Amino acid sequence: xxxxxxRGKHSVxxxxxxxxxxxxxxxxxxxxxxxxxxxxxxxxxxRDVARVFERGVRRAGLPIAYSAGFTPHPRISYAxxxxxxxxxxxxxxxxxxxxxxxxxxxxxxxxxTLPDGxxxxxxxxxxxxxGDLPPGEDWQRPDALEASRWRVVLxxxxxxxxxRAVAGFLALSEAPVERLTDKGVRRLDAxxxxxxxxxxxxxxxDDGLRGVVTGVQDCAILRMxxxxxxxxxxxxxxLTSLRERHGLVPSSPPITTRLAQGSLxxxxxxxxx
Amino acid sequence: xxxxxxxxALEPLLPRVRKPIQYVxxxxxxxxxxxxxxxxxxxxxxxxxxEVGLPNQGVQILYEVLNERDGVLAERTYTVxxxxxxxxxxxxxxxxxxxxxxxxxxFDVLGVSFATEMAYTNLLTVLDLACIPLFSxxxxxxxxxxxxxxxxxxxxxPIADFLDAVVLGDGEQAVLAITDLIRDWKGAGQPxxxxxxxxxLARVAYVPRFYDVSYYSDGRISxxxxxxxxxxxxxxxxxxxxxxxxxxPRRPIVPVAETVHERYSVEIFRGCTRGCRFCQxxxxxxxxxxxxITTIGSMVAGGITASGFDEVGxxxxxxxxxxxxxxxxxxxxxxxxxxxxGLSLPSTRVDAFNVTLANELSRNGRRSGLTxxxxxxxxxxxxxxxxxxxxxxxxxxxxTAYASGWRQVKLxxxxxxxxxxxxxxxxxxxxxxRVIAAGREASGRRxxxxxxxxxxxxxxxxxxxxxxxxxxxxxxxxxxxxxxGALRADRAxxxxxxxRYHDGQPGLIEGLLSRGDRRVGRVILAAWRDGARFDGWSxxxxxxxxxxxxxxxxxxEPVDLAWYTTRERDYSExxxxxxxxxxxxRDWLWQDWQDSIAPEGAGEVExxxxxxxxxxxxxxxxxxxxxxxxxxxRLDGKRLLPVVGART
Numbered sequence: 001x002x003x004x005x006x007r008g009k010h011s012v013x014x015x016x017x018x019x020x021x022x023x024x025x026x027x028x029x030x031x032x033x034x035x036x037x038x039x040x041x042x043x044x045x046x047r048d049v050a051r052v053f054e055r056g057v058r059r060a061g062l063p064i065a066y067s068a069g070f071t072p073h074p075r076i077s078y079a080x081x082x083x084x085x086x087x088x089x090x091x092x093x094x095x096x097x098x099x100x101x102x103x104x105x106x107x108x109x110x111x112x113t114l115p116d117g118x119x120x121x122x123x124x125x126x127x128x129x130x131g132d133l134p135p136g137e138d139w140q141r142p143d144a145l146e147a148s149r150w151r152v153v154l155x156x157x158x159x160x161x162x163x164r165a166v167a168g169f170l171a172l173s174e175a176p177v178e179r180l181t182d183k184g185v186r187r188l189d190a191x192x193x194x195x196x197x198x199x200x201x202x203x204x205x206d207d208g209l210r211g212v213v214t215g216v217q218d219c220a221i222l223r224m225x226x227x228x229x230x231x232x233x234x235x236x237x238x239l240t241s242l243r244e245r246h247g248l249v250p251s252s253p254p255i256t257t258r259l260a261q262g263s264l265x266x267x268x269x270x271x272x273x
Numbered sequence: 274x275x276x277x278x279x280x281x282a283l284e285p286l287l288p289r290v291r292k293p294i295q296y297v298x299x300x301x302x303x304x305x306x307x308x309x310x311x312x313x314x315x316x317x318x319x320x321x322x323x324e325v326g327l328p329n330q331g332v333q334i335l336y337e338v339l340n341e342r343d344g345v346l347a348e349r350t351y352t353v354x355x356x357x358x359x360x361x362x363x364x365x366x367x368x369x370x371x372x373x374x375x376x377x378x379x380f381d382v383l384g385v386s387f388a389t390e391m392a393y394t395n396l397l398t399v400l401d402l403a404c405i406p407l408f409s410x411x412x413x414x415x416x417x418x419x420x421x422x423x424x425x426x427x428x429x430x431p432i433a434d435f436l437d438a439v440v441l442g443d444g445e446q447a448v449l450a451i452t453d454l455i456r457d458w459k460g461a462g463q464p465x466x467x468x469x470x471x472x473x474l475a476r477v478a479y480v481p482r483f484y485d486v487s488y489y490s491d492g493r494i495s496x497x498x499x500x501x502x503x504x505x506x507x508x509x510x511x512x513x514x515x516x517x518x519x520x521x522p523r524r525p526i527v528p529v530a531e532t533v534h535e536r537y538s539v540e541i542f543r544g545c546t547r548g549c550r551f552c553q554x555x556x557x558x559x560x561x562x563x564x565x566i567t568t569i570g571s572m573v574a575g576g577i578t579a580s581g582f583d584e585v586g587x588x589x590x591x592x593x594x595x596x597x598x599x600x601x602x603x604x605x606x607x608x609x610x611x612x613x614x615g616l617s618l619p620s621t622r623v624d625a626f627n628v629t630l631a632n633e634l635s636r637n638g639r640r641s642g643l644t645x646x647x648x649x650x651x652x653x654x655x656x657x658x659x660x661x662x663x664x665x666x667x668x669x670x671x672x673t674a675y676a677s678g679w680r681q682v683k684l685x686x687x688x689x690x691x692x693x694x695x696x697x698x699x700x701x702x703x704x705x706x707r708v709i710a711a712g713r714e715a716s717g718r719r720x721x722x723x724x725x726x727x728x729x730x731x732x733x734x735x736x737x738x739x740x741x742x743x744x745x746x747x748x749x750x751x752x753x754x755x756x757x758g759a760l761r762a763d764r765a766x767x768x769x770x771x772x773r774y775h776d777g778q779p780g781l782i783e784g785l786l787s788r789g790d791r792r793v794g795r796v797i798l799a800a801w802r803d804g805a806r807f808d809g810w811s812x813x814x815x816x817x818x819x820x821x822x823x824x825x826x827x828x829x830e831p832v833d834l835a836w837y838t839t840r841e842r843d844y845s846e847x848x849x850x851x852x853x854x855x856x857x858x859r860d861w862l863w864q865d866w867q868d869s870i871a872p873e874g875a876g877e878v879e880x881x882x883x884x885x886x887x888x889x890x891x892x893x894x895x896x897x898x899x900x901x902x903x904x905x906x907r908l909d910g911k912r913l914l915p916v917v918g919a920r921t
Contacts, residue, residue, distance in 0.1 A: 040280075040297035040298070040299050041297070041299065041529070043287055043293040043294045043296075043297050044294050044529050045292075045294065047531065048294050048529045048530060048531070051528075051529065051531070052529055054581070054583075055301075055527055055580065055581030055582065056581060057581075058581035058582075058583065059301070059578070059579070059580070059581035066613050072613055074613075084293065084294075085287070085288045085293065113301070113581075114301075115299050115300060115301055115529060116299055117299060252285035253285050253288040253289070
């Protein structure tokens with residue numbers, strides 16, 4: 001073809017890190033950002049989310065620090081993101097800035113420019129390097145993100161049927177499942193990573209929120225706390241076991257939301273639907 | 274009538290497809306307007322995957338131009354990948370816009386932008402999923418108008434039966450004129466029904482069904498004539514004459530998904546009069562119209578701020594030819610010095626000045642790759658295509674590049690050009706060796722590289738080569754194999770030379786679709802029904818399918834695939850696009866074709882930017898004139914350009 005697609009036709013140049021004239025400014029402040037991935041944006045992958053934040057911090061005019069190297073990148077570190085298709089109320093990242101900014105203002109400036117559905121919930125000043133945050137707020141501490149609490153909406157499933165399947169699952173000593181990944185089929189034990197798992201009952205004070213939260217009346221809602229094990233077990237793997245071993249099949253794809261991340265001690269606290 | 278979002282029906286399908294983010298919209302820069310508040314509604318379609326379609330400048334410009342108007346609404350739609358297509362069919366989800374997930378069938382207009390003919394089958398997928406009858410003749414007032422635009426639409430005949438109208442040339446003013454026509458027609462109670470609207474449209478656009486095509490018994494066209502009163506015998510292109518008055522896109526759409534271009538692009542001028550004989554873009558976009566340095570500066574500043582992109586592309590067909598390109602490069606480089614914003618230029622002519630320019634844009638930068646497009650391997654070949662560059666010029670240019678610290682030079686070529694022999698293609702290998710030898714000497718390093726990229730030439734309508742026989746794919750492939758062999762066999766330089774090529778077969782089908790007439794529509798329909806999708810993608814393209822479908826669909830005709838592609842046309846033959854006027858004088862094109870293949874060597878055509886007009890015919894036919902600077906203005910970095918992500 002005369003003009004094949006994808007010809008890398010642009011000549012691009014980037015700063016040279018070896019040149020002292022173009023060295024990057026040092027970071028003087030680290031901000032921990034807790035953000036949500038909601039609605040349509042739950043279909044963003046973590047690479048998509050990274051693109052959103054890189055451009056978002058530039059649009060917001062934040063003094064983001066850049067990495068050294070041949071292709072300088074904005075210095076944003078990401079905690080392991082919720083999988084593509086999974087919503088979250090508790091994603092974390094850290095911004096490195098070259099001049100100090102007020103945390104509350106950063107939150108406002110980001111929310112004014114990020115696409116709807118990538119919403120900043122809180123910004124916490126970690127201070128300079130080695131600065132301190134209360135336990136549980138700094139995801140970069142060892143063991144800070146031990147586990148996640150998830151909510152899974154199963155459209156078209158009777159709560160009673162879900163109760164039976166969950167009881168069956170919890171009684172297992174192990175629940176081997178397979179997951180198709182880019183690298184082939186992976187075998188995991190879904191049971192080992194599950195700390196708690198229950199079905200939202202009609203007596204639950206949160207039950208009135210069912211329709212509001214899910215947009216679906218005819219459904220069962222699972223709640224679970226799952227350890228961040230290696231290899232990672234996702235709520236999806238638990239659902240695979242519930243489907244294969246206990247016959248729990250929703251009428252359309254489940255809608256999964258990460259509600260919280262943190263240490264086990266922290267997640268043992270009260271649950272919000 | 275309220276229009277429901279199809280999103281609730283689409284959402285359950287998304288977890289089951291690859292890269293679902295491309296279907297959800299919500300990008301920064303996208304617009305959702307109130308449906309009831311608009312009286313004319315456009316669905317703008319780029320008939321390829323979102324990742325290719327989203328960055329398209331044409332769609333982004335028209336989207337913004339239309340949405341800025343009160344009472345007008347525009348949303349975008351792209352071709353869905355086959356995984357989602359299958360699920361949409363299974364679950365009855367129609368073609369939707371990504372902005373508000375409204376069904377495409379609810380809009381007044383479906384505007385489709387064709388950058389390439391290889392997207393024709395994707396048009397049929399879009400129409401079919403939208404529940405719009407494939408044939409214009411089967412549509413009623415209840416269906417959207419299907420209007421095509423873009424470069425490929427300069428010969429829309431192969432898809433004429435599927436289109437209601439075609440806009441030739443620049444779209445900015447044309448879409449507004451069409452909007453007004455539709456509003457008036459709706460306001461007046463839809464007089465004359467769909468035909469009434471098409472008759473009104475025939476004043477500003479080409480309406481294929483108002484023209485009859487008749488053929489000689491040997492298959493050639495005998496004539497194309499209007500079949501209604503008030504329909505002009507030929508239709509002219511639209512030309513925007515003041516680019517500063519149309520500074521779009523101002524608020525580029527910033528995708529969440531990964532796309533093929535991740536930069537903010539500013540068109541620094543439109544049109545090109547270099548006169549490269551193979552280049553359709555350079556012929557149909559005449560005359561040259563520059564955007565002024567000050568408008569470019571404010572677009573760059575605004576676009577970077579609005580998008581957060583970290584790269585700016587200075588687009589045009591030959592960017593170094595802008596009368597103030599030096600000032601633009603120096604001033605932008607000044608403005609962005611000490612930031613992490615990169616500046617880029619599309620591939621350039623082989624010219625040492627372009628290296629200076631690239632050096633300026635990459636000031637303080639690491640010089641990775643520089644791209645040139647000599648297009649022809651031998652000097653003789655480059656004369657034939659009117660891209661007159663001597664080997665000396667080329668070596669001087671790349672030597673300057675390597676000496677300025679650029680590590681890699683990419684060279685683009687075409688194979689299968691008129692009068693080409695094996696020797697012309699093998700000359701590329703010789704050239705690449707000399708490039709490396711000169712580069713090693715100039716830079717004193719051995720780690721420099723040269724990448725040769727080469728694809729088959731496809732003759733295009735409205736160019737001097739529109740009469741040429743396309744080279745058979747077997748010949749193209751044999752020459753490419755020989756070239757690859759020659760490059761690999763070279764011990765001293767082989768490892769420093771990269772080789773990338775495109776097979777000849779897809780080019781032959783592109784040739785069929787480029788120079789085809791209305792009978793080719795049957796081939797397209799047959800191929801689509803047989804499963805043809807995303808023909809521009811090598812993983813989907815099937816040459817065998819197209820050959821088979823061309824045979825069956827043209828079985829009753831005196832013409833075949835070879836007749837459309839590898840056959841040379843003569844002066845007297847009526848070409849399928851002769852009634853579509855890009856302004857080029859047919860006799861001038863013919864003379865240029867004859868000059869290119871003259872036995873005594875090709876004649877050269879100079880550029881009317883700098884030499885007297887050579888009477889290509891465009892300006893007199895279209896009432897336009899070239900618009901070039903210099904304006905004498907300069908960019909004030911402190912005032913214009915906010916600095917984000919400053920470095921020391």
